[in-house]
Amino acid sequence: MPDLLLELFSEEIPAQIQRKAANDLKKGLTNQLIKNHLNYDTAQEYWTPRRLTINIHGLSSQAQNIYTERKGPSINAGKTAIDGFIRSAQLKSISEAKIVTDKKGDYYVIQVIKHGRRAQNILAEILPEIIYTFPWEKSMRWEKYSNKIGSLRWIRPLRSILCLFISSAGSEIIDFQVGSIRSSNLTYGHRFMSTTEPIRVQNFSDYIKKLQQNRVILDHNKRKKIILSEAHKLCSFHNIKLLEDNDLTDEIADLVEWPTVLIGTFEEKFLEIPKEIIRLTIRKNQKCFVTYQTDQKSSLSNHFILVANIQAKDAGKTIIAGNAKVIQARLSDALYFWKIDQRLLPPSEHLSSSAKNFNLNLQKPLDQRMARLDSLQVMFHTQLGTQGERVSRIAALGITIAPLIQANKKVVHRAAILAKADLQTEIVREFPQLQGFIGGKYAILQGETMNVALSIEEHYKPQGLTDNIPQEPSGIALSLADKIDMLTGFWLINEKPTGSRDPYALRRAALGVIRLILTLKKNIPLMPLFRKATNLLTPHMKRAADHNQSSTCTIQYSSDILQDLLAFFHERLKKHLQGEGISHDLINAILEPQKDNIFQIASQVQVLNTYLKTENGKQILTIAKRIMNILKLDNVAMKKQSIKDIIDPLQLLEQEEIALYQSLLKIEAKSHHLRQEGNLLEILSALSSLIKPVNCFFEKVLINHANIQIRSNRLAILKRTYQITTNIVDFSKIKG
Known part of the structure; x- marks a missing residue:
């Protein structure tokens, strides 16, 4: 059976959307094939920065015939009606029709055959439509046709279309035009390491072979494998280990068509910065991998791995030097931020009031940052008050939760007071994803106990299904308080998730609470904590409402709201338990609207499942x-x-x-x-x-x-x- 090869060649497509675009192209094409009664065996998508490719194997050469029945007149109808039916149906005589009986009587029926069209003709019709209606989230127009209504839009300028129908008789171009581009059997190689001359293609194996000869590796997984293999070889040669990063490897594989792995170094003085900061700096700014010492994984080395899209004549020395220069500059900034955050702020009278309210020691850098966070009235949400007010709520709620899980109240309170202080550090401004982690590091440096520091570091956890649970009981209490305050607050102001919209990640927060409670294996009723959080929120919300009289501040106080929040937790718990293989009907058999003991519900579902x-x-x-x-x-x-x-x-x-x-x-x-x-x-x-x-x-x-x-x-x-x-x-x- 024939094959179909389609390549859409363009300027560089952003790495983060290439996989989805290739999947969308395959889905759009295969749906149209089925819709037009064309069968196929397999469909495989490929992508590089400059091309989206689909290879359809075992495609029907012709669409299936469609058989339908056409109902004619009654056998008792007049001659005029029957003659008219014979003419319209192009019959020689009425004897060619068969007689069918139903409750209305006997009537004539003929079978109408709609013969399937050639696959080439169908493809020439459906492919332009697929390209014109491609579901890019953002797209652009270009060249002289861009000002016309219905002109072609693509993520980046589309340069050529290769489309071949490949059979035992040879390959045939599926002829169609999109904008100013006519389909052909031509493609192009690497932007820098290939000639600008077009490459003529006969079939898929010929296509793969000629692309590779022109320094293009079509398969994403193959590029990824080359990157990891070559990186490990370089590390082994330098007696270091690669710190693998699957997401980064995926991204780099979609930035290059011909991966060339190189190794560079930065000054060892930067190794005094926490490894997480070094890794983020190098990863975020230069898309490079960090490495660590062979003898101890906790210590990074001053080598980094980079991947270029070209084999340079100087063995990559210029590329390495350029990347090293940028990394040195970025690490210099990070080192500066790391050191300046450990210094005391200039004396300020504005900090005294906040220091008194939170019992802070202004001779400690992190305490100072917390005082500044409060004194600057940094807003958490216009209807829920400032960050300082939120910290006071979390501290009070954390003290309520602490006895329920045998956590130390004093540790919970101290950790809660300092938990958000790192929002005022330079490192967190540069790397927001290090919130909590940096607070824990600075807490140790200013002499806080390890329990307090670890609680600060872990209080955002867990942030997803695979994220770790806090190990410190005080950290768990703080994490529960943080999440419950946020969930209750947003429910009270009616900012609940709707459909796919969840700007405050409330679904993730609820799942975090569920995972924490199930890990603790403790009976912790939620409704008393919701009511406590509501009581703590009420004064702040009233002040916010008074301050924003002209705005649409809607404050709702009702047990129905908290019951709705509990129902939201029930839905999250259902999803969690279903993910563990529990049938939804067993969960529904146990769940009751008023049940607020997450651990008890989950335990009972497991007992019922076994019973x-x-x-x-x-x-x-x-x-x-x-x-x-x-x-x-x-x-x-x-x-x-x-x-x-x-x-x-x-x-x-x-x-x-x-x-x-x-x-x-x-x-x-x-x-x-x-x-x-x-x-x-x-x-x-x-x-x-x-x-x-x-x-x-x-x-x-x-x-x-x-x-x-x-x-x-x-x-x-x-x-x-x-x-x-x-x-x-x-x-x-x-x-x-």
């Missing part, structure tokens, strides 16, 4: 479903009259219904106490004792008794049985 895999669990689920169906049917039969709630012991005639009633009384007495403790395992074990009496009841007792009072009483027993089970677990929500 339902046992024989007792399967039988209890079957019993609950059966009772539910009986009660539903009976309600329908009685025209939705309610079944009575009270069981009359005097109307229990059969030994089996008496036994079931007594079992219900025992379980009710036992489960109430266990339910208050949240001990689902014991409750389910007790519930298993109902299996035998319920099965005996179904086997021996006639529910639909002729006496309406006896029948109603037996239905009441079933209703009570169902209520007991659903009060523990809502089995109606479980599939099976």
Whole structure:
């Protein structure tokens, strides 16, 4: 079967969008192929900085024929109608039509065949549309056609289009035009290491071979492999190790078409800067890798790895020198920031009031920065107050949380006071992603305890599914306080996430709270913490509202808002548990709107998941479903009259219904106490004792008794049985 080769050659496409663009091109093309009844075996996308390529293997040479039926007149219709049908259907006689019968009678039907068109013709129609409607988030127009309506837009100027239909008979150009560009069998090599002459291509293997001869490696993964392999070789030669960075490797592989790996050095004096700052400086500004000493991974070396897009005549010496010059300059700035942040600020009367409010020592640099953060009235949010006000809330909330997780109150309070101080440091202004980490480093340098420093460093964690959890209990308390204050505040001012919009990363914050609580394995009710956070926020929000009378400051105080916040946590918990392989129906069976103990909910879901895999669990689920169906049917039969709630012991005639009633009384007495403790395992074990009496009841007792009072009483027993089970677990929500 034929193949299709498509290449869109342009000026350099930004590295961060190349993969998505190639995927979008493949998706757009394959969707159109299917829509036009063209089958294919495989479709593979490729990309480099200057080209997007799709290789379709095993493409149909012709679209499938489409068979439809055309309904004609009734067999009893007049001659005029039948003759008209014969002419329009291009039949020789009506005998060529078949007769079909339906409820309206007998009528003529013919089969209409729409023959599939050649793949080449279809491709020539769909490809211009795909290119014109390509879903770039941002695009541009260029050259003389740019001022025309409907002119071609592309991320960067499109220079040529290669499009070949390759069969056993040879390759054929799919002829079409987009703007001023006509498709061809030509491509181009490396911008610097190849001639500017076009390269004629016959098929995909020929395309790969000729690109490589002209210093272009088409496959992203191959470029990535070359980068890592050559980098490790260079490091091994210099007796150092590469600090791998998968995201950086991906980005560099999309910046080059012919990766050339080089090694450079910077002055050793810069190694006194924390390695995280060095790594960020080199990574952010020059897209280079850092290295570390072979004997100890914690110590960086003064070598860096860079990747060029050219094989220079001087073996890359000029490229290395240029990169080293920039890195030296950037590290000089970083070293300056690192040292100046450790110095005391000039004396200022404005800091005294803040120092008094937060009990700060103005002879310590980090304390000074916290005083300045507060005195400058740096705003957190116009409706939620300043950063200083937020720090005071986090400290108070942290002290509330500390006893719940056996954290030291004094450590939590001191760490909370200094947690946001690094926002006033030069390093964090240059590298915002080092918030917390730098605060912890400066805390150690000014003599804070390791517990305080570690709590400051870790209080933003976790920031995602894969991020580490704080190790220090005081750090966990501080992290919980920080996140709960933020979530409660934004809920109170109705700045909740909507759809894909979540500018304050509140989903991530809620997941962070959930992961912290589940890691602690402690019962921490959320609603009391939400109410505490609300009480702390109220004065700040009122002051903000008074200060912003002309703005649209909307303050809401309602338990419904906090209940809505709890529901948001429930949804995040569902996502988290589903990610661990728990079915959503089991989670729904345990969740209740008022439940705010995250650890207890998760534990109960795990217990239920295990229980339902046992024989007792399967039988209890079957019993609950059966009772539910009986009660539903009976309600329908009685025209939705309610079944009575009270069981009359005097109307229990059969030994089996008496036994079931007594079992219900025992379980009710036992489960109430266990339910208050949240001990689902014991409750389910007790519930298993109902299996035998319920099965005996179904086997021996006639529910639909002729006496309406006896029948109603037996239905009441079933209703009570169902209520007991659903009060523990809502089995109606479980599939099976």
